Amino acid sequence: MKLLRYGPAGREKPGLLDGEGRIRDLSAHVADIAGAALGPEGLVRIAALELDALPIVSGQPRLGACVGQVPKFVAIGLNYADHAAEAGLPVPSEPVVFNKWTSCISGPEDDVLIPPGAQKTDWEVELGVVIGSRASHVAEAAALEHVAGYCVVNDVSEREWQAERGGTWDKGKGFDTFGPIGPWLVTRDEVPDPQALALWLEVDGQRFQQGSTATMIFTVAEIVAYCSRLMTLMPGDVITTGTPPGVGMGRKPPVFLRGGEVMRLGIAGLGEQRQRVRRSD
Template identity: 65%
Template sequence: MKLVRWGSQGNEKPGVIDHAGRIRDLSGALPDVAGNGLATANLRRLAALDLDALPLVPTDVRLGPCVGQVGKIVCVGLNYSDHAAESNMPVPTEPVLFFKATSAICGPHDDVLIPPGAQKVDWEVELGVVIGEEARNVSRERALDYVAGYCVVNDVSERAWQIERGGQWDKGKSYDTFAPLGPWLVTRDEIADPQALDMWLEVDGKRYQNGNTRTMIFDVATVVSYISQFMSLQPGDVISTGTPPGVGMGQKPAPVYLHAGQTMRLSVSGLGEQRQRTVAAPANA
């Protein structure tokens, strides 16, 4: 299944993509694409529904973030060796973990804000892993059993805030709109191998990132198992698993960063496409 959340910001309703690519309203069967609604038993129940019997949603509706009520976003840094190289950082021997504030979450096609004073706003296409069952100290062999599905994440980052301002990376990762999720949450039964997914990102029609999840240093199962050693993963939590090379910070002969008035497009195979405009955030926001 391809699950979505549709409607105005803060008032999203659950939906599902039917066999013709249309959005059907799931409100009568599911309170939200969130929390315990993502448990395996609930997803099986939804999969048995007659989608043609569900109400159609208008075609011009806004898509919200594909997961609601996210408890935490756990990110994996430097999870592609060639991205580590372009960042002038050593290849990690264990997954590098950091958090992204949930207040950064926005819809897949919402505008991305360029913060006042920001000079180094960057892009990162990533595979998002959405947790469906509580995971605590799970083995790598069973880790994918705890996954509800997958989505596209744009891990937007302000590099000066991330690297040059001291402390943790979180401050460069968490500005409002720095975590577009979606368009869909694709249930894990539709993704035969999360380590065989092409991914790309363009800015103003120029392709900067081309990669594949097979080149991850730590694969999805390893990441889920590893994180669960240090914290419980709850239904609806999102793991952003790292980005392939081609980020703005790594461009040669000089870095390239985002500014207001640009358009990003990005996709992970089978998970849909995001499209965002960059706009200047109000100084008093």
């Protein structure tokens, strides 16, 4: 299934994408694509609904983040060896874990706002993992059983705040609008191998990133198991799993977003995002 949320920001309704690309309204059956609805029983209940009986949503409504009420937005850094190389950093021996604040979450086609005074805003296409059931100290072999599904994430980053202002990476990762998620959550049963997904990103039509989750240093199963040792993962938590090479920081000379650009990005089978970049100062 492809689950989504549509409507004005802050007032999104739950929906499902049918085989013809139409949005079907789920609001009579679930309150949101969040919490218990993402658990095994919740997903079975949604899958059992008579698709043709669900109302078709007319027009082309705004899509919100495909997961609502996200408890935690966890991120993994330097998870592709060639990205670590372009960043001038060693390949990590354990996953690099940081936070993106949940207030940064936005829809897949919402504008991305460059923070006031920022000069080094960058892009990162990533595979997002949505947790479906509580996970604490789970074994790697069982880790994927706790996953509800997968989605596209743009881990927008402000490099000066991330690397040059002291402290942790979190500073540069959680500005408002820096976490577009979606367009939809593709349930785990439709993604037989999360380590075999092509992903890409373009800025103003120029392809900057082209990669595959096959080249991740730490697999999705390893990441979920590792994170479950650091925190209890809850239904609706989102883990974004790192980016392949091609970020602006790695260009010679570096290329950063200035405002006015359009980013397009996607992952095979998980859909595409499109964001216009604007300055907020």
